[in-house]
Amino acid sequence: MSGIHQFTDIQGERRRLLVALDGRVKLLLMLLALGLNLAAGGVRFPLALLVISLLAVTASGVRVRSFLLRMMVPFTLAVIAFVTQLFWYPEGALVQTLPLFGYDVLIYQGALARGLELGCRILGGMSVLLFFSLTTPLLELMRAAHFFRCPSVLVELALIMYRYIFLMFEEASRIRSAQKSRLGYAGFRNTLRSVSTLGGMLILRSYDRAERSFAAMRCRGYRGVMTAVALTRIKSLDWGVLLSAIGILTTLWVMR
Numbered sequence: 001m002s003g004i005h006q007f008t009d010i011q012g013e014r015r016r017l018l019v020a021l022d023g024r025v026k027l028l029l030m031l032l033a034l035g036l037n038l039a040a041g042g043v044r045f046p047l048a049l050l051v052i053s054l055l056a057v058t059a060s061g062v063r064v065r066s067f068l069l070r071m072m073v074p075f076t077l078a079v080i081a082f083v084t085q086l087f088w089y090p091e092g093a094l095v096q097t098l099p100l101f102g103y104d105v106l107i108y109q110g111a112l113a114r115g116l117e118l119g120c121r122i123l124g125g126m127s128v129l130l131f132f133s134l135t136t137p138l139l140e141l142m143r144a145a146h147f148f149r150c151p152s153v154l155v156e157l158a159l160i161m162y163r164y165i166f167l168m169f170e171e172a173s174r175i176r177s178a179q180k181s182r183l184g185y186a187g188f189r190n191t192l193r194s195v196s197t198l199g200g201m202l203i204l205r206s207y208d209r210a211e212r213s214f215a216a217m218r219c220r221g222y223r224g225v226m227t228a229v230a231l232t233r234i235k236s237l238d239w240g241v242l243l244s245a246i247g248i249l250t251t252l253w254v255m256r
Contacts, residue, residue: 022238023140024147029245030132036253037124043116045256046124052248053127060135067130074126078119085115138162164213168206175201 037046057067092110099105142155175198179185184194 021135021241022234023136023144024234025238025242026132026136027141027144027148029242029249030128032246033128033249034125036249037121037128040253040256041117042256043120045252046117046120048252049124050120050127053124053131057131057134060131062134067134070130070134071123071127074122078122081122082115082119085118086111089114164206164209167209168202171205172198172202 033049037049040046054064054067058064086105086107089111090106090108092108092113094106095109095112096107097104098107138159142159145155145158146152176184176194179194179198183190184197185191
């Protein structure tokens with residue numbers, strides 16, 4: 001569904017190396033990269049993460065356009081963070097004076113450096129998260145979370161929410177189409193009435209679906225804990241990728 005971010009669901013032989021990589025390895029690498037991104041000063045390390053994520057996404061078979069479209073929101077946040085630092089961090093030598101609405105805005109060297117660093121951190125961190133979500137099947141992610149002792153109730157809730165949130169959007173789309181075919185959303189007052197009706201119907205249908213789904217799960221033997229897929233040993237290839245990636249991150253950290 002457009003406008004909604006989805007984890008990749010590619011399974012089987014279609015998966016490329018970076019997609020088929022063990023979820024535990026990718027989760028470790030993601031946490032390591034995010035931690036180093038926060039701790040590293042300057043802009044080199046975050047920009048290197050951005051470039052590496054873009055190359056890795058391309059190598060994984062994910063469309064670059066899809067990646068760049070999802071990076072638009074972090075890019076906007078990075079620009080906002082950069083601009084705000086120009087006003088809130090007046091340190092260092094004066095670089096430029098800009099007239100704005102009758103006032104002179106003083107731009108200092110320290111503000112420029114801090115704004116660039118903050119913006120690059122946002123881009124670097126979000127690119128890592130996007131690479132992780134675009135190349136990791138949700139089941140693999142939940143399996144990794146279960147391995148690292150994440151509470152079972154959180155894993156089950158995440159799986160159920162991810163499954164049913166798309167059903168809810170599909171249900172909302174069907175109700176909205178039916179309303180529009182009956183002249184709903186024509187005019188401001190009619191739009192408000194249609195939206196309130198849509199919201200009420202969604203709540204009732206969600207409750208009804210939850211009851212039916214729970215009854216179906218009980219019929220299939222659910223007793224409070226889902227049957228999880230057994231964890232397997234990390235393969236030698238995954239260990240190789242993990243060590244290589246740690247080596248690359250360490251090198252970038254030293255060269256930052």
